[in-house]
Amino acid sequence: MQVTVSDLTKVYPDGTRALSGLSMDVSPGEGVVILGHNGCGKSTLMKCLTGLERPTSGRLVLDGINLASASRRELRPLRQRIGCVFQKFNMVGNLSVLQNVLFGLMGRHGILASHALTASRESRLAAMQALERAAR
Structure with missing residues (x-):
């Protein structure tokens, strides 16, 4: 961009x-x-x-x-093409890290794409890859 x-x-x-x-x-x-x-x-x-x-x-x-x-x-x-995490993360405390990352898809793919159980395999893989990059 x-x-x-x-x-x-x-x-x-x-x-x-x-x-x-x-x-x-x-x-x-x-x-x-x-x-x-x-x-x-x-x-x-x-x-x-x-x-x-x-x-x-x-x-x-x-x-x-x-x-x-x-x-x-x-x-x-x-x-929909910008990802941003502010200083106050506003994470949902009772959800997994994966689900919090998947919430970024909600605006692009709807609410079902933002839940770990209903997200597509590709979405879950992309979220896990993002988490791995962030952990480095």
Whole structure:
């Protein structure tokens, strides 16, 4: 997925400036780490990248779609291709790790795909491979 961020700024209603003039490009297949101190804007950037927050100014383009002006209808297919785990994981405590990972499929394949017993073999395999990568 091509990501282009140009002069991105996010100021919250209380006046908190979470991002100021951020610019970066990420090419398809490229791996990127967002690293910084608490409160430097990492989570705000991720929320902007997933369309959960709208930037105050600047451009944020994913595969040719400007997220600053995208409709919900335009955001849905993009969100289905993005995986994001925030600092507060919001995991369901009484479910297995596998089921928590499978919940990411719910928006793409429906609620049955998000349960370990009813998920397809391919979905369970992909979830296990993701868990193995994360454990390395």
